[in-house]
Amino acid sequence: GESVGLHLPTLSVQEGDNSIINCAYSNSASDYFIWYKQESGKGPQFIIDIRSNMDKRQGQRVTVLLNKTVKHLSLQIAATQPGDSAVYFCAETDYSGGGADGLTFGKGTHLIIQP
Amino acid sequence: DTEVTQTPKHLVMGMTNKKSLKCEQHMGHRAMYWYKQKAKKPPELMFVYSYEKLSINESVPSRFSPECPNSSLLNLHLHALQPEDSALYLCASSQGGLSSEQFFGPGTRLTVL
Numbered sequence: 596g597e598s599v600g601l602h603l604p605t606l607s608v609q610e611g612d613n614s615i616i617n618c619a620y621s622n623s624a625s626d627y628f629i630w631y632k633q634e635s636g637k638g639p640q641f642i643i644d645i646r647s648n649m650d651k652r653q654g655q656r657v658t659v660l661l662n663k664t665v666k667h668l669s670l671q672i673a674a675t676q677p678g679d680s681a682v683y684f685c686a687e688t689d690y691s692g693g694g695a696d697g698l699t700f701g702k703g704t705h706l707i708i709q710p
Numbered sequence: 711d712t713e714v715t716q717t718p719k720h721l722v723m724g725m726t727n728k729k730s731l732k733c734e735q736h737m738g739h740r741a742m743y744w745y746k747q748k749a750k751k752p753p754e755l756m757f758v759y760s761y762e763k764l765s766i767n768e769s770v771p772s773r774f775s776p777e778c779p780n781s782s783l784l785n786l787h788l789h790a791l792q793p794e795d796s797a798l799y800l801c802a803s804s805q806g807g808l809s810s811e812q813f814f815g816p817g818t819r820l821t822v823l
Contacts, residue, residue, distance in 0.1 A: 631814075
């Protein structure tokens with residue numbers, strides 16, 4: 596089964612409102628978490644990341660929150676714009692020491708911005 | 711150059727064909743990855759190369775054969791595929807190690823007839 600991804604298939608918000616996209620993970624050993632945005636016909640685009648020794652990280656209009664106690668990750672997008680319409684995936688990796696590790700992706704949430 | 715390029719963008723092949731997907735990055739990254747993404751599903755890891763050596767194979771069928779000719783190039787050789795192998799194949803690269811962002815290419819849309 597999948598180790599990442601509380602699934603809310605579609606989230607519809609009004610332009611200008613804030614959006615919150617949630618994700619749950621099951622691997623307690625996960626060290627590193629990433630949010631990706633994928634627009635139709637494109638590859639995933641990095642938005643923001645967070646390490647397991649942090650609980651909050653902010654970027655430009657985006658904030659990621661990590662709650663290790665309940666194994667929950669969220670992405671907050673402030674003042675959503677039409678260009679934010681996309682599928683958003685959380686992803687995690689369990690750093691096994693020294694090497695490059697693949698990512699395990701959650702199921703994804705399709706964010707729709709209403710004018 | 712912060713881009714991962716993939717060719718071709720689209721590929722249609724029969725079940726008896728042999729084809730190859732190509733991926734290139736010039737960011738000096740030491741890790742490269744292949745993912746498979748079916749429609750309306752998340753990407754799934756197939757292979758990881760670290761320092762040009764295969765480090766992870768997620769039990770992928772042998773009809774998919776990866777190759778890393780040098781640190782900038784990654785190929786995926788396809789042979790005797792099945793229609794259910796139709797998907798978007800994504801390549802990614804990263805510096806490797808903890809907190810290492812993976813940069814994704816645009817993918818190759820593969821259709822197996």
